[in-house]
Amino acid sequence: MTAAPAPASPVSRFRAPRRLFEAFEDVFDEERFFLILSVFIGIFSGLAVVCFRLAIDWTHLALLGPLPQPHSLKIIIVPALAGLVVAVLVMHVFPAIRGSGVNQTKAALYIFNGYIPFRTAVGKFLCAALAIGSGHSLGPEDPSLQIGASLASVLGRQLQLSREKLRLMAPVGAAAGLAAAFNAPISAVLFVIEEVIGRWSAGILGSVVLSAVASVVVERWFLGSEPLFRIPVTTFKRPAELLAYAVLGITGGVAAVLFAKAIVFLRPRLKALPRWTQYLQPAVAGLLIGLIGYFGFPQVMGAGYDFMDQAMHGQYIWQLLALLALLKIVATTLSFVSGTPGGMFAPTLFVGAMLGGAVGGLEHIFFPHLTGSVGTYALVGMGVLFAGFLRAPMTSVFMVLETSGNYEIIVPVIVANTVAYLVSRSLQPTPIFDLLTRQDGLELPSLEEKREETILRVEDAMLPPPAIILNAADYIDVAARRIEDSTQTIFPVRLQPSGWSVVHRDLVLRLFKEGKGEHTLGSLLSPQPLPSLFPDLPLDNALRYVQTYPIVPVVNRANPLKLEGIISSQSVFAKYGAPK
Amino acid sequence: MFQKVAQLIQRSAVFVLLLLTLAAVAAFAAVNHLVTRYNLNQQARGRRLYAQGHADMDAGNPNLAIEEFRAALTCDRTNPQYQLSLGRALRDTGRLDEAESYLQSLWERTPEDGTINLALARVAARRGNLDEATRYYHNAMYGVWTDDADANRRKARFEFIEFLLQKNALLQARSELVALAAFLPPDPAPHLRAAQLLMQAQDYLDALAEYEKVLRLDRGNPSALAGAGEAAFQSGHYRTAHGYLQGAINANPQDVASRALHDSANLILETDPFIHRISDAERNRRISSDFDNAGQRLAACAQQKDVALTAATTGGAPGLAAVARPGSAAPSPLAQLNARWLEMKRQMPHLRSPGETDLPDAIMDLVFQIEQQTSAECGEPQGVDEALLLISRNREAADQ
Numbered sequence: 006m007t008a009a010p011a012p013a014s015p016v017s018r019f020r021a022p023r024r025l026f027e028a029f030e031d032v033f034d035e036e037r038f039f040l041i042l043s044v045f046i047g048i049f050s051g052l053a054v055v056c057f058r059l060a061i062d063w064t065h066l067a068l069l070g071p072l073p074q075p076h077s078l079k080i081i082i083v084p085a086l087a088g089l090v091v092a093v094l095v096m097h098v099f100p101a102i103r104g105s106g107v108n109q110t111k112a113a114l115y116i117f118n119g120y121i122p123f124r125t126a127v128g129k130f131l132c133a134a135l136a137i138g139s140g141h142s143l144g145p146e147d148p149s150l151q152i153g154a155s156l157a158s159v160l161g162r163q164l165q166l167s168r169e170k171l172r173l174m175a176p177v178g179a180a181a182g183l184a185a186a187f188n189a190p191i192s193a194v195l196f197v198i199e200e201v202i203g204r205w206s207a208g209i210l211g212s213v214v215l216s217a218v219a220s221v222v223v224e225r226w227f228l229g230s231e232p233l234f235r236i237p238v239t240t241f242k243r244p245a246e247l248l249a250y251a252v253l254g255i256t257g258g259v260a261a262v263l264f265a266k267a268i269v270f271l272r273p274r275l276k277a278l279p280r281w282t283q284y285l286q287p288a289v290a291g292l293l294i295g296l297i298g299y300f301g302f303p304q305v306m307g308a309g310y311d312f313m314d315q316a317m318h319g320q321y322i323w324q325l326l327a328l329l330a331l332l333k334i335v336a337t338t339l340s341f342v343s344g345t346p347g348g349m350f351a352p353t354l355f356v357g358a359m360l361g362g363a364v365g366g367l368e369h370i371f372f373p374h375l376t377g378s379v380g381t382y383a384l385v386g387m388g389v390l391f392a393g394f395l396r397a398p399m400t401s402v403f404m405v406l407e408t409s410g411n412y413e414i415i416v417p418v419i420v421a422n423t424v425a426y427l428v429s430r431s432l433q434p435t436p437i438f439d440l441l442t443r444q445d446g447l448e449l450p451s452l453e454e455k456r457e458e459t460i461l462r463v464e465d466a467m468l469p470p471p472a473i474i475l476n477a478a479d480y481i482d483v484a485a486r487r488i489e490d491s492t493q494t495i496f497p498v499r500l501q502p503s504g505w506s507v508v509h510r511d512l513v514l515r516l517f518k519e520g521k522g523e524h525t526l527g528s529l530l531s532p533q534p535l536p537s538l539f540p541d542l543p544l545d546n547a548l549r550y551v552q553t554y555p556i557v558p559v560v561n562r563a564n565p566l567k568l569e570g571i572i573s574s575q576s577v578f579a580k581y582g583a584p585k
Numbered sequence: 586m587f588q589k590v591a592q593l594i595q596r597s598a599v600f601v602l603l604l605l606t607l608a609a610v611a612a613f614a615a616v617n618h619l620v621t622r623y624n625l626n627q628q629a630r631g632r633r634l635y636a637q638g639h640a641d642m643d644a645g646n647p648n649l650a651i652e653e654f655r656a657a658l659t660c661d662r663t664n665p666q667y668q669l670s671l672g673r674a675l676r677d678t679g680r681l682d683e684a685e686s687y688l689q690s691l692w693e694r695t696p697e698d699g700t701i702n703l704a705l706a707r708v709a710a711r712r713g714n715l716d717e718a719t720r721y722y723h724n725a726m727y728g729v730w731t732d733d734a735d736a737n738r739r740k741a742r743f744e745f746i747e748f749l750l751q752k753n754a755l756l757q758a759r760s761e762l763v764a765l766a767a768f769l770p771p772d773p774a775p776h777l778r779a780a781q782l783l784m785q786a787q788d789y790l791d792a793l794a795e796y797e798k799v800l801r802l803d804r805g806n807p808s809a810l811a812g813a814g815e816a817a818f819q820s821g822h823y824r825t826a827h828g829y830l831q832g833a834i835n836a837n838p839q840d841v842a843s844r845a846l847h848d849s850a851n852l853i854l855e856t857d858p859f860i861h862r863i864s865d866a867e868r869n870r871r872i873s874s875d876f877d878n879a880g881q882r883l884a885a886c887a888q889q890k891d892v893a894l895t896a897a898t899t900g901g902a903p904g905l906a907a908v909a910r911p912g913s914a915a916p917s918p919l920a921q922l923n924a925r926w927l928e929m930k931r932q933m934p935h936l937r938s939p940g941e942t943d944l945p946d947a948i949m950d951l952v953f954q955i956e957q958q959t960s961a962e963c964g965e966p967q968g969v970d971e972a973l974l975l976i977s978r979n980r981e982a983a984d985q
Contacts, residue, residue, distance in 0.1 A: 038598045045605045052616045059623050071634065071656035164601060223613075227620045229663055311659065319682040380682070 039170055043177050043212035046160060047219025050153035050181035054220065055227045057130055057152060058186075061145055064138025065307060073140070073303045080140060080298040080306065084291030087139030091132045091345055092287045099128025103344040106151025108442050110179045111201050111449050119158055119171040126155035132346045136287070140306035142294055142336035144351020146186040150197075153182020153220070173209050176201045177216045184217035185224040187350075188233060189407035193217045196400040200438060203450040234314050236384060236409040242376045247420050249375055253364045253382060254389055254421035258428025260360055261393030264334045264353075265429075265437040271342040273444050286343035294336045304329055305336045308351035313358040313387070317380040321359075323366025326383075330359035349437075353394050354387045361386015377417070384409055388418050393425035396436035401426075463547055464540035466580040467559050467570035470497075474568060475508065475526055477501050482522030484513050495555050498526055503565055504534025505558040540569050544577060551577050624661075631660030635667055638674070647678045665691050669704060676708050684708055699728035703741050710748045718748055719757075739765070743778060750785045758786045766795055773803040780812055789820035796829075807836035811843045814850075821979020823850045823857075852972040858949060859976075869936050872945050872952075875973055876933065879955040880926050882970045886963040887919050919962065922955050953977035 068083045095103055102125055113121045133148035157178025161171045176197050184193035194210075194217050202209065275286055297305055304312040316326060337352035365382025369375055377385075384405060391401035405418045435443075439451045473491055475484050475498045488496060488510055496513070498506045508526060516522075516529060536550050537558045550557045551574040561567040638653035654671035661667060668687050675684035688705045695701060706721030722745035730737040742765050749758035762783050769775045780795030796813035799806055814830030817823070830847035833840055854860060858871035929951050936944055956974040960966060966974060 038602075041602060042605075045602075045609060048609050049612065052612050055616055055620065059620065063623065066630075071630070071659050072652055074652075227616065231663060311655070315683065318686040320680065378682070380686075 035167070035170065039166075039173075040212055040215060042160070042164070043215040044219045046153070046157045046174070046178050047181040047184075047216035047221075048223055049156050049160070050149075050178055050216065051185045051220035051223025053126070053130070053152050053156055054149045054182055054185035055224055057134060057145060057149060058228065060130065060134035061138045061308075064134050065140075068139050069306075073298065073306065075299060075301045075303050077299070080303060081292060081295035084140040084295045084306070085288045086291070087135050088141065088287030088289070088291035088343070088345060089284070091136050092284045094128065094132050095287075095344060095346065096283060099124060099132060101125050102128040102132055102151075102346045104341070104346065104441070105147035105348045106154075106346075107147050107200060108438055108445070108447070108449070110151055110154040110175050111203075111438075111442070112447055113154065113158060113175040114172055114201065115449050116447065118168050119161060119173065119175050121151070121155040121158040121175060123155060123159045126152045126159070129155070129346055133348075136340070136345045136347050137307055139291065140294060140298065140303075141287070141291055141340045141345050141347060142305055142307070142309075142333060142352055143340050143345060143347025143349070144308045144354075145348060146183055146350035147348030148346060149182040149186035149348075150179045151182065153178040153180070153185070153216075157181070157216075173212065176209065177212045180213040181216035181220035185220040187404070187407075188221060188224060188228075188230075189404055190214075190217040190221045192400050192404040192407050195403055196397055199397045199400055200395070232410060233310060233408050234317060234384075236317065236380075236411060240376060240381070241413050241417055246375055246377060247417060249365075249368050249372065249377070250382075250385060250417040250421040251424050252368065253361055253386060254424025255428055256364050257357060257360060257386060257389030257421065258393045258425040258432070260330065260334070260356065261390055261425060261429045262432040264338070264356065264390075264394055265433055265440070267334065267338045268341055268437065269440050269444070271338060272441070275342050275344075276444075283344060287340075287345040290339040290343035290345060293339050297332050297336055302329065302332050305333045305355075309333070309355040310351065313355055313383070316358050316362045317383045319362075319379045321362065323363045323370075323379070326359045326366060327363035330356050330363060333359065349395070350391075353390045356394075357387040357390030358383040359386070361389060381414065381417075384414065385417050385421050389421045389425040392422035393429035394437060396426065396429065396438075398422055398426045461544040461580060462540065463538045463542045463544055463559055463572060464570075466544055466547065466572050466576045467540060468572065468576050470568045470570050471495075474499060477506070477525065477527030477530065479526050480522060481513060481516050481524050481526060481529070484508075484526055485517035485522070488513060497556065497558055497568060497571065498530060499566055499568075500527065500530075500534050505537055505560070505568070506530050506535050507554070507556055537565065538572065544580060547572050547577050627660040631657040631664065631667065634660065635670065638670060642670075642674060647674050650674050651678065665694070665701075669701065672708075673704055676704070676711060679711075681708055681711055696724070697729045699725045699730040699734070699737055699741065702728050703737075703744075706741070706745070710744075713752070715749075715752055715754065718745070722748070735770075739769070739775065743775075743782070746782050746786075750782065755786050758782070759788045759791070762786060762788065763791065766791070771802060773799045773806060773809070776802065777806070777809055777812070780809070780816070784812065784816060784819075787819075789816045792816040793820060793822070793825075805832075805836055807833055807840065810836055811840055814843055815846055818846050818850055821975070823853045823975075823979075826850045827854060849972065849975070852969065853975055856969055856972045857976045858945065868945065872936060872948050873933065875952045875969075876926075876929070876948055878969050878973065879952040880930070882959050882966060883919065883923055883926060883955050886959040887923070889963050890919070918958050922951070922958055925951055926955065 068087070069080060073080050101109065101122065106129060109121070109125070113119055129148045129151050133143070133145065137143050137145055154175040155178065157174040158171070161174035166174065179201050180193050180197040183196060184190040187193060194213050197213055198210070202213075275282075278286075294306060312329075315321065316329075321329070333352055333356045337349070337356075340347060341349065362379050362383035364386065365375075365377065365379045368382075369379065387408075388401040388405035391404060392398045395401070401422045402415070402418055405422075406412065406415060436451060439449070442449050471493050473487055473493060473496055475487070475496050477498055477500045479487075484496075491510070494510045495507050496510065498508050500506055508530060513526075516524070521529070535554055535558060537560045538547055538550070539562050540559055541562075547557060551572060556571045556573050558568055559570045559572060561569050634653045634657035638650040638657060641647075641650035641653060651671065651674045654667055654674055657667045658664065658671060668691050672684045672687035672691070675681075675687065685705065685708050688701060688708065691701045692698070692705060702721045702724035706718050706725055709717035709721055722741055725741040726738050726745070742761060746758050746761045746765065749755075749761065762779060766776075766779050766783075769779060776795050776799045780792045780799060783789075783792035783795055793813055793816035796809045796816055799809035800813060803809065810829050810833035814826045814828075814833050817826035817829055827847065827850040830843050830850060833843040834847055837843070856871060856875060858868045858875065863871075929948060932944060933948070936948070938944075952973060953976070956966065956970055956977055959970075960974050965971065
């Protein structure tokens, strides 16, 4: 007779899952946990951006109707009134939401240890949706970026992450927000690296990519996988046409500088006006934009994606395209400098598309055999303004590729974007985001400035190889005879089979005098070789060695036994301290 | 309880992730609800705008319809019906690039769809791009149609043939028409249309066959009778033409074109000496009369071309009169023909001789040459001369 099994106690019943639970606990170190958390940030940001897009669309439909027509009083009144409401909200409830949100996210990373209040996300959501939906000439991408960053920051704080991780939450969320807004994960990742983080860091790249991908998946789930634009058939057949695209690059570069200078000039002046005027500034901006719409150009109102689409399909003549580009610059400058929350991405793309179409149309008049359609030029133009105005050249190329899904266009895009970037940089050395940051009294790192920094390298402090180089296989007496007449005090010794060491002149002579002439140098030296450097390494790398060793060999990368030179503490410090 | 949860959040990564998963699921469900409701509202709005757009299209306001279709598309961006209607409206207003881009994006999604291919074919046809139109029309003809596939494919082929005829691609049009005719249903209307298109493609024999099919299905069809008469006339079957045209005039006495053709056919049948079932005397009478007519036509043409009649010796035949262009060294074709006509006139009395079996042919050859030359130099003739010219062109078939 067997005993009936005793009923399991609640504790023993809990034991098995608890063991499993604990086993899983061991899997999650902070790095892995952060990676998984990035996916959740992507999901939540994606959901928030979907809601944000719906809010903009709904506001637009409710206030202006599906397709606002000129000569209707509504399109003057609505943006003005919305501006008034937004101004009150910004002044009294959400003071941190002015502007695009890129700089605020960057400031969170570098200044506020990743802290972005939740109120910012709420305020940005409401005010940007109202402003863009009512026709202010701003876009939803940068606010999406900030909403994503803000949600990530809130999550990080709630989970009490370490300060280092908390700092990184903002860019991870920013990438997610931007990726969902653009439906373009690669561009979002690149932009966050280029503009927000300001450096390539393997530690954060994985998280940024995961969050961007997760948010794009969520966005596509709800809003469909249609790209932002219906891209016309684009071809690039004759290399000579690159000249035509280069002209577009030059024009785009100049336009980008004009756009940036207008903002940089007006923004501080409007901010300096009495506080009460700030209630009116967004309303006045809205009124002026409404007037532009009223007198026949409603295309400049809102983000303007539909009109970019139409420009890409050759619906407008070049004169109208040029006029729309100019009016959009005016409208966006008004909206942005008045402190209305909203982004610069969509207006930049709009100006680029119109300008590209205009330049393409004009070029076709003079060179009717150009194979690129006006739509192709509009598409390339979007990237051109992005490169010239936002000064994110890599993002600009990938953004065009991601939104077009056409690889054939890559060569014109690279050429035109590079030209625009160079023109813009030569006419205005400091990028717009950096100028805005400085106007706000902040000093944030800039990848562009970092790129331009002169980096001291080992070869800059390197001294030529000494006249006498010894080998580990040399006998002491032979070595002593070689060095006795030399003025050198320290001699590099080539070790076998590889590596370098050094020996002091006195030591060799002393050993010779002690009768150890038949010994090899190698038998008397430490078997541990000296650290060696390569000429192209940053000079900073040398600092950790020159204090410990009298000289550090600088060797050839292809043949480590070939001595390119040596560095010493004196040569390194002389380089650092040398006047320019 | 809350403290324990808070501690768990702080200590357990697994718990945090579970909690985040739950929150994500809940948020997902909430957003899904929101998006679904929003989409439903938008779709309803889109349907209203779409219907309004169609009403405006029907009322002849394509530009207004375009705005409404566009607005409908902002409500439901991926709706193929809206895109198709917008694409069609844009095409109809001549905004071909834009129309093509809308239709192209639809085509990329469903390249086998007959409706989209037909719409794209029409864009290409508007552009006059034969290769592209051919490709899309063929796609439409062999593509998938959701309803009444045969009729739609037939419609696409008819349209394609009309486009080919417009582009003067007659050979391609004929091959399409032959393929079309083989699969037409037993209904007079499509056969009649095919026959008319075959006429345009100058394939008169196949057109005649199609008209005859129509007449088998609808015996007294006046259009088919007139068409068959014209097709038979153009292919040189004047006796057949005469019969059909007589029927067409009987069915529709107001049919002036058929009456004119009927008269011509009648004249041909009365003029042609090679026609069967006439006596030798009648044949000789006709040859003689035709010869005289040709001589008069030659003289009238020479006068019209302002050439002087002079006596000359040509071709080693002394004493022959020739008509030469004033100031020209070489005799003109008219002069040469005149010389041959005069030469032949001397042989005319031998026409009735029983041994002269080649003379009738020789006389009529000269008559035909004169009619063709004078037609080339002085324009299309009328009456008997016209009849002779047509006989010369369709000598073999005239009696059929």
